Amino acid sequence: MPANPNPPDKASVRRRLRVLRRAVPAATRKRAGQAVLRLALSHRLLSRKRRVGLYIPAKGELDCLPLLDRALWLGAACCLPVVPRARQRMLWFSRLGDGPHWGVNRYGIPEYGHRGFERLRAADLDILFMPLLGFDTAGYRMGMGGGYYDASLAYLTRRRHWHRPRLIGLAFEAQRVDVLPRDPWDIPLDAVITEQRYYRFNSGNVRG
Numbered sequence: 001m002p003a004n005p006n007p008p009d010k011a012s013v014r015r016r017l018r019v020l021r022r023a024v025p026a027a028t029r030k031r032a033g034q035a036v037l038r039l040a041l042s043h044r045l046l047s048r049k050r051r052v053g054l055y056i057p058a059k060g061e062l063d064c065l066p067l068l069d070r071a072l073w074l075g076a077a078c079c080l081p082v083v084p085r086a087r088q089r090m091l092w093f094s095r096l097g098d099g100p101h102w103g104v105n106r107y108g109i110p111e112y113g114h115r116g117f118e119r120l121r122a123a124d125l126d127i128l129f130m131p132l133l134g135f136d137t138a139g140y141r142m143g144m145g146g147g148y149y150d151a152s153l154a155y156l157t158r159r160r161h162w163h164r165p166r167l168i169g170l171a172f173e174a175q176r177v178d179v180l181p182r183d184p185w186d187i188p189l190d191a192v193i194t195e196q197r198y199y200r201f202n203s204g205n206v207r208g
């Protein structure tokens, strides 16, 4: 993939995007979860018997709990990320309902399931909703900088048309930028949903 000619470094862009995300007004935050749910439903992203990856919102991330609630109500298998051991980057996904175990990961984010439970990999999911720090007009994303999602989806760089979850970023409109700095391991999204719009990208997903 082509690199930007003079890319600003990721760290400085990440700092700027953090400030932008923190600055999202409370009223916008409050209605964003419901707005995103409506857009997801109108684009038929939720349906019965699907494996849906979501997250527990933290640190100013868009509230995906209305989406989680509706997916559960529809009978979907809802799976939440579990941070792997130190020095590993592939996320596990634990299915809600398999057990009563909540904990907190090393970043202070609530995590569900514990070691020894049946856990899935990203490739087992039909759709994956991801929190974003920022996204650009080509569908590239920036996350918290752990590299967890990119590493978990790295198999897609080699096998473009292999089974994959649809990758949907959730972000505030304020987090949209023209071009993000890009690394070879960055995996583009299929779509982003903001509190205002559904953005679809041409990321090469054959199941569109």
Ligand SMILES: Nc1nc2c(c(=O)[nH]1)N(C=O)[C@@H](CNc1ccc(C(=O)N[C@@H](CCC(=O)O)C(=O)O)cc1)CN2
Residues within 6 Å of the ligand: 055, 056, 057, 058, 059, 061, 081, 082, 083, 091, 107, 109, 131, 143, 144, 145, 146, 147, 148, 149
């Ligand atoms: N809600 C949610 N859950 C998630 C993620 C996420 O981004 N959001 N993850 C997606 O990967 C994984 C956790 N990854 C994370 C990576 C870094 C930070 C973080 O807060 N980093 C600090 C600086 C580093 C540190 O504390 O060591 C920061 O940004 O201030 C949080 C989560 C799995 N679960």
Ligand SMILES: Nc1ncnc2c1ncn2[C@@H]1O[C@H](COP(=O)(O)OP(=O)(O)OP(=O)(O)O)[C@@H](O)[C@H]1O
Residues within 6 Å of the ligand: 010, 089, 141, 142, 143, 144, 145, 146, 147, 148, 149, 150, 151, 154, 183, 185, 186
């Ligand atoms: N497939 C990969 N190959 C090599 N390094 C990777 C890969 N995926 C992630 N990384 C590592 O992860 C680090 C963070 O990546 P990056 O800055 O792109 O994070 P991010 O996209 O914001 O995080 P996340 O994917 O968790 O949302 C990079 O410095 C890189 O070392």
